[in-house]
Amino acid sequence: MKNGNSRLRIFCLQGLDPFYSPIMDLSDMESTGRTILHLDMDAFFAAVEQQDHPQWRGKPLVVGADPKGGKGRGVVSTCSYEARVYGIRSAMPISTAYRLCPTAVYVLPRGGRYAQVSRQIMSLLRDYSPDVEQISIDEAFLDITSTQKLFGGAEALARQIKSQINEKTKLTASVGIAPNKFTAKIASDLRKPDGLVIVKADELLTFLAPLEISRLWGAGPKTVPQLQAMGIYTIGDMARYSQQQLFERLGQPGLHFWRLANGIDDRPVGGAADAKSISRETTFEHDIDDNEQMRDCLFYLCDDLAYEMRKKRLRGRTVTLKIRLDDFSTFSRSQTFDHGTDNSDEMFQRISELFQSFDRGGKCVRLLGVAMSHLQQGVGQMDLFAENDEKRDRMDRVMDQVRKKFGMDAIHRASLLKKRRDSGWIRE
Numbered sequence: 001m002k003n004g005n006s007r008l009r010i011f012c013l014q015g016l017d018p019f020y021s022p023i024m025d026l027s028d029m030e031s032t033g034r035t036i037l038h039l040d041m042d043a044f045f046a047a048v049e050q051q052d053h054p055q056w057r058g059k060p061l062v063v064g065a066d067p068k069g070g071k072g073r074g075v076v077s078t079c080s081y082e083a084r085v086y087g088i089r090s091a092m093p094i095s096t097a098y099r100l101c102p103t104a105v106y107v108l109p110r111g112g113r114y115a116q117v118s119r120q121i122m123s124l125l126r127d128y129s130p131d132v133e134q135i136s137i138d139e140a141f142l143d144i145t146s147t148q149k150l151f152g153g154a155e156a157l158a159r160q161i162k163s164q165i166n167e168k169t170k171l172t173a174s175v176g177i178a179p180n181k182f183t184a185k186i187a188s189d190l191r192k193p194d195g196l197v198i199v200k201a202d203e204l205l206t207f208l209a210p211l212e213i214s215r216l217w218g219a220g221p222k223t224v225p226q227l228q229a230m231g232i233y234t235i236g237d238m239a240r241y242s243q244q245q246l247f248e249r250l251g252q253p254g255l256h257f258w259r260l261a262n263g264i265d266d267r268p269v270g271g272a273a274d275a276k277s278i279s280r281e282t283t284f285e286h287d288i289d290d291n292e293q294m295r296d297c298l299f300y301l302c303d304d305l306a307y308e309m310r311k312k313r314l315r316g317r318t319v320t321l322k323i324r325l326d327d328f329s330t331f332s333r334s335q336t337f338d339h340g341t342d343n344s345d346e347m348f349q350r351i352s353e354l355f356q357s358f359d360r361g362g363k364c365v366r367l368l369g370v371a372m373s374h375l376q377q378g379v380g381q382m383d384l385f386a387e388n389d390e391k392r393d394r395m396d397r398v399m400d401q402v403r404k405k406f407g408m409d410a411i412h413r414a415s416l417l418k419k420r421r422d423s424g425w426i427r428e
Contacts, residue, residue, distance in 0.1 A: 033201075035154050036269065037142040038176045038184035039125065039161065042193035044138035046080040047171050048117055049107055060104035062088060065283065067098035067106050073366070074283040077109050081193060093328075114138075117169055124164055128157055133270045141181055143269040158196055179204060180265035186215055204263040209236030216260050218253060226250075227257075235261045278314065279322075280305045281369030287326040289364045298355060299348045301370040306344035309372065315340030316372030319347050321354040324367035333358060340376045347372070 041047070045063040050056045060083035065074025076092045086101040097104070118137045125132050128151065131143035144157055151157035158175045165173050176187025178199040186208075187197035199207045213232055214224050230249060232238050238246075238261035246254030259265070280301045288294065298321075309316065320334040333354040341347065351370055 033145070034143065034179055035145045035148055036178055036181050036184045037129075037144050037154070037158060037161075038178075038181065038188045039140050039142070040174050040176075040185075040188045040192075041121070041138035041165075042172045042174055043078055043080050044117075044171070045078045045109060045114055046083070048114055049110075050080060051170050052113070056105050058082065060086060060088070060101050062094075062097055062101075062104050062106050063109050064097070064106070065094040066108065067094045070095050070098040070102070072098070073285055079104075117171070120168060121165055121173075124168065125161065128161060131269045141184065141269045144177075155196070155198060158198075162194070162196070178207075180263065181267055181269070182217065182260055182265040183208065183263060186211065205236075205239065208261065208263060209234060209239065211235045213238060216257055218256060223253075276375070277320075277371050277373035278305065278309060278312075278316070278375065279320075279369060279371035280308075281322060281367060283324075283367045284365065287364035287366050294365060294368060295352060295355065297368055298351050298370060299344070301368065302347040302351060303344040305370055305372060306342055306347060309342040313377060314372075315342045315376045317341075317374040317376070318372065319350045319354075320371040320373065321351050321358070322367070322369030322371065323355075323358060323360075323365060325360060325363040326366050327363065328366070330367075331358070336374070340374075 046061045049061060049063060059080070061080040062076055062083055063078050064076040066072045072094045074094050076088060076090055076094055076097050078090050079088045079097070083097075083101060083104050086104070088097045088100055088104070094106075098106070114137055121138075122132065122134055122140060125140055125142060129142040129144050129147045133141040135141065144154060148154045148157050151160055154177050158177060162173050162175060165171060172194040174188045174192045174195040176184040176189070176197050176199070178184040178187050179201045183199050183204060187199050188195070190197050211234060213219055213227050213234060216235060216238070219227065227233075227238070230241075232241070238257055241258065243255060243258050246258050248254075250257070282297060282301060284297075317338075317340050318334055318336045320332050322330065322332050324330045335350045335354060337346070337350070347370065
């Protein structure tokens with residue numbers, strides 16, 4: 001670093017990636033010389049279904065909720081490329097997808113099967129680098145800086161990975177290779193399906209410049225119009241602004257955008273256990289206005305989420321409530337514990353407080369969700385003198401053992417059994 005910026009303070013903004021402040025000079029940034037690979041499976045859920053069911057190959061296929069003749073609830077999880085021709089996209093309401101293509105094949109997700117294939121793929125990736133960060137069931141980053149030469153270079157390594165995945169699973173993957181994670185992820189998306197895009201360090205800014213501003217992480221539907229009003233339509237437009245201008249107009253997010261637009265992303269590739277969050281959500285068969293029913297649903301989600309966390313030996317410190325109203329407006333509210341927890345009662349207590357304080361404005365609720373973030377691996381310390389906590393943890397362990405042996409639906413709290421059966425909750 002040059003003189004004057006001996007220390008850089010790190011900020012985090014509502015899930016955005018870290019960025020540096022104070023304002024920096026590009027000449028201060030030293031090249032890390034890294035080579036990062038981002039792998040993204042092509043239409044993963046749909047591709048697995050078409051591979052397992054040859055009669056569906058070549059047909060538009062939608063994985064998601066039951067469309068029920070266009071009256072179904074829930075959303076599209078993913079769809080085949082044949083379905084995308086009709087305008088169907090992930091996260092689209094299933095009823096809209098049905099209107100666009102009523103003749104498509106509609107199937108419910110098979111989470112266990114997708115997880116099985118995902119484990120095959122992630123295991124294979126670890127043969128090519130010790131630094132693998134799985135960021136979803138079908139995506140991962142690899143730092144291949146120190147291993148690419150063993151396989152004949154970055155391109156040869158990428159082609160071997162793609163070939164091996166296809167050989168073992170009969171599925172295709174798209175790969176992006178770049179000096180950092182942000183650019184590698186963009187690159188993997190540009191030539192889907194079965195794509196391979198390589199961005200060299202000296203081509204980084206030229207590659208980013210013409211891309212739409214919406215490709216910047218954090219530039220969502222509310223932010224993009226604000227940026228366009230400033231004359232910023234491409235990443236190159238953003239890069240031409242000074243840090244001072246962006247900070248004055250946008251605050252700290254402006255510095256975040258400036259860094260990405262200038263190809264600066266120093267985040268390391270983390271381990272597979274570095275999950276950012278874990279969540280559960282459900283869409284109601286019919287929009288509801290019954291607070292008691294919603295509270296029961298939230299407790300069930302907390303119970304299900306806590307069970308999954310204990311299986312993975314995770315504890316979280318921040319619990320988040322997600323609410324989608326009947327007009328599709330979506331809100332989230334969070335609280336943070338002073339300790340890590342994997343207990344459903346603790347989660348529900350905080351979630352219940354968040355729910356009670358949320359003003360729905362008289363609108364009905366379409367979807368509820370619960371998430372835990374700031375995750376910690378391993379079991380935390382327990383207070384040996386907290387009798388209630390000990391009893392609660394003992395009950396959790398008993399329920400976990402029953403579920404492990406007989407399945408998730410083998411045991412529930414008595415107060416939820418009939419309510420869950422009658423409520424029409426759709427587990428997603």
